[in-house]
Amino acid sequence: VSGGLYEIIALAARYLFAALMVLIVIRAWKITIVDARRAAMLRRMSPETGVCGEFLILTGNGKVREGMRFPVIREGMIGSSGKADVRLRANGVHRTHAYFELTKKGLRLRDHASARIFNARGEAKREMLLGDGSKITVGSVEMMLILTVAVDAPAEAPREGLFDIPDDSPVLSERPHRPAYRPPETVSAPRPAPMHTVTRAPSTHAPASAPQSDIPITREAPAQDNIFAPRAPYARDTEAQFSWRETVVDETTSRRTVVRESSIDDLFMERTPAAPEKTDSIPGWDDPWSEPAKKPVVRKHTVDDPFDP
Amino acid sequence: MARAANVAKLKKALMRSNTRLLLSAVLLFQFVSALLLTFKGDTIDMQALLFTFAIPAVTWLVCTQITRLWPVDRAIIILALLLCSIGIISLKDIARSPITPGNQAKYALVALVGMFAGIFGIRMFKFWKKATPILMVICLGALISPSLIGVWKYGARNWIEIGGFSIQPSEFMKPVFIMILASGFANRPRFMKTLPTLAFAAMCCGILLFQRDLGALLLYFLTTVALFFVATSNGLLTLSGLGMGAAAAVIACKALPYVQRRVDMWRDPWSDPEVYGYQIVQSLIAIGSGGLFGMGLGLGSPRNIPLYHSDFIFAALTEEFGLIFSVGLLIIYVLLIMRGVIVAMNARTSFHSLTAMGVVTMIGLQTMLIVGGNTKLLPLTGVTLPLISSGGSSLVSTFFAIGILSGISSMNAEDEARDIELIEMSQEAMM
Numbered sequence: 181v182s183g184g185l186y187e188i189i190a191l192a193a194r195y196l197f198a199a200l201m202v203l204i205v206i207r208a209w210k211i212t213i214v215d216a217r218r219a220a221m222l223r224r225m226s227p228e229t230g231v232c233g234e235f236l237i238l239t240g241n242g243k244v245r246e247g248m249r250f251p252v253i254r255e256g257m258i259g260s261s262g263k264a265d266v267r268l269r270a271n272g273v274h275r276t277h278a279y280f281e282l283t284k285k286g287l288r289l290r291d292h293a294s295a296r297i298f299n300a301r302g303e304a305k306r307e308m309l310l311g312d313g314s315k316i317t318v319g320s321v322e323m324m325l326i327l328t329v330a331v332d333a334p335a336e337a338p339r340e341g342l343f344d345i346p347d348d349s350p351v352l353s354e355r356p357h358r359p360a361y362r363p364p365e366t367v368s369a370p371r372p373a374p375m376h377t378v379t380r381a382p383s384t385h386a387p388a389s390a391p392q393s394d395i396p397i398t399r400e401a402p403a404q405d406n407i408f409a410p411r412a413p414y415a416r417d418t419e420a421q422f423s424w425r426e427t428v429v430d431e432t433t434s435r436r437t438v439v440r441e442s443s444i445d446d447l448f449m450e451r452t453p454a455a456p457e458k459t460d461s462i463p464g465w466d467d468p469w470s471e472p473a474k475k476p477v478v479r480k481h482t483v484d485d486p487f488d489p
Numbered sequence: 490m491a492r493a494a495n496v497a498k499l500k501k502a503l504m505r506s507n508t509r510l511l512l513s514a515v516l517l518f519q520f521v522s523a524l525l526l527t528f529k530g531d532t533i534d535m536q537a538l539l540f541t542f543a544i545p546a547v548t549w550l551v552c553t554q555i556t557r558l559w560p561v562d563r564a565i566i567i568l569a570l571l572l573c574s575i576g577i578i579s580l581k582d583i584a585r586s587p588i589t590p591g592n593q594a595k596y597a598l599v600a601l602v603g604m605f606a607g608i609f610g611i612r613m614f615k616f617w618k619k620a621t622p623i624l625m626v627i628c629l630g631a632l633i634s635p636s637l638i639g640v641w642k643y644g645a646r647n648w649i650e651i652g653g654f655s656i657q658p659s660e661f662m663k664p665v666f667i668m669i670l671a672s673g674f675a676n677r678p679r680f681m682k683t684l685p686t687l688a689f690a691a692m693c694c695g696i697l698l699f700q701r702d703l704g705a706l707l708l709y710f711l712t713t714v715a716l717f718f719v720a721t722s723n724g725l726l727t728l729s730g731l732g733m734g735a736a737a738a739v740i741a742c743k744a745l746p747y748v749q750r751r752v753d754m755w756r757d758p759w760s761d762p763e764v765y766g767y768q769i770v771q772s773l774i775a776i777g778s779g780g781l782f783g784m785g786l787g788l789g790s791p792r793n794i795p796l797y798h799s800d801f802i803f804a805a806l807t808e809e810f811g812l813i814f815s816v817g818l819l820i821i822y823v824l825l826i827m828r829g830v831i832v833a834m835n836a837r838t839s840f841h842s843l844t845a846m847g848v849v850t851m852i853g854l855q856t857m858l859i860v861g862g863n864t865k866l867l868p869l870t871g872v873t874l875p876l877i878s879s880g881g882s883s884l885v886s887t888f889f890a891i892g893i894l895s896g897i898s899s900m901n902a903e904d905e906a907r908d909i910e911l912i913e914m915s916q917e918a919m920m
Binding site: 204 | 508510522528564837
């Protein structure tokens, strides 16, 4: 190509290069902004992502009460300060008390400065490796680790009975907001039994061979009630999700009769008198998440229990 | 179901944006610019013709195949490859010998292998705490080697020659240095526990000062301070560190004549435009003569600038492609850093978070120092423009760091997908 022709082409091409650069910048900028928003939304909608287990408070003190549960991420800090990932506002807990980190062998815990952590036998340790069911004491708080991921460390407590409780699944549920924990002032939570002695609560489901009479289906409160009664700080807004109605269907008229309206708290709190019977036909069980225009499914002796498998 | 819809939203949130248009624009730029250079002379330039097809082909191949192996952030890879191709094309235009762009293309291929190694390595690197002392020894040994067997180049003794190849250990050790810092600062330790890592960083800086490699010294120091602040959120200690660095810079300026000269030339390069201020003066003339759209590819005279292929390549690019293109180039660096920060924020462990943060900090500081030096915003320091300047050590090291960043982004994506799967499973169990 002659010098003159090349010069003309090159002078024209510089506008193309500038336009291409502008296009690349705009497109890359848009992608980055959209991806940043998506990443923020992901973090906001699933704040528990990365949770590998939880600490269950066995003996509480101060604002840390028995039965409270604290999610455990893969690494973080236990302390009483606002920066702590597991914030224990109780006597004897330092602002920065201990660091934890999930390893293949288990949750490695090491203390900070003069803070001490104690194992299940009451021995002070500077560093510990916790498995599922390991118990530790931090300050005046005794707690047990419940791991939801597989590690090499052997489990120290029976898994059965821990995860069959109805309130365990929301750990990984989506919760858009994280309101501050407000412990119920009027309800005093009984002291829980040691976790290794906890047995599975009696079945709350109606037996398949329940009589087709007008005898209302009753639910027995679990023997070991109130272990999980105080709401865990991250189990939020679950009242609406975990209320249900027990109904009995009359075979002749195909009408449903509400025998009881219950909520999840009824399982663990003092049993209140049964709700008065209603004879209204129910369009659907009272689940706020369900779609409104759903045709009711007529079943015999159905208990619309969200935890009923 | 509303809850199920939220899972769908989460899944959508996990998806990254479509990069097809971005990749197409990058491929078009590479093809047109290399094709233009093919017909620059009286005869067809075979090397440029090879670049016309090879550069877009390699870019397309890497961008499409890498996501089949790992769920990496593809936009980071595309932007890095764009910057690398701009470097090769501009070197093809401005270099006096065809050996320089040829070597740069070979280094780029090696760097791509390094990037894959970086992704693979960070995904496999599980025992980083145990490996840290070994990495420290390797890093210190490599940094000290030019003092023993090195050669002087451009006023600094920071090169070693092995088998006919010149290697700059301070460039190669950048990703290793970042990983050592991330390992030492991980898990929010208290100040006393960071002291060994800070002492290691101080030793590295001392070695670089002894070799008069001021650019690398500044990078290592500022990266250490930035990572310390990110890891500990201790503003007082960070400001103290910066203050000590500033005091050391003032002392160095007074004590070392060549530092004093650089500062003088930064303040007034026109006082000696023929000798010491020649570089900056020629750089400013080149940037000014480029105008908004540049002189045109192959029509400028960037060879008047000393070190036009390495330290002053930004001025050469501005002269040929214009101000709009150069500002776009800087925005691309900013976007690369923004994406890296997103990766760091989403990382699941503080080690990976700090490593990603260290990589983008190092790239950002390096860009700021050399562009600031070219435009007389900062005193000139001898660092390369990441991914664009000529030089194998810098290119391989930067691509390795980009690989580490991409590897962390792929681990984030996998973790997020696993979490969403768990949410789905728990919801199904509740139904």
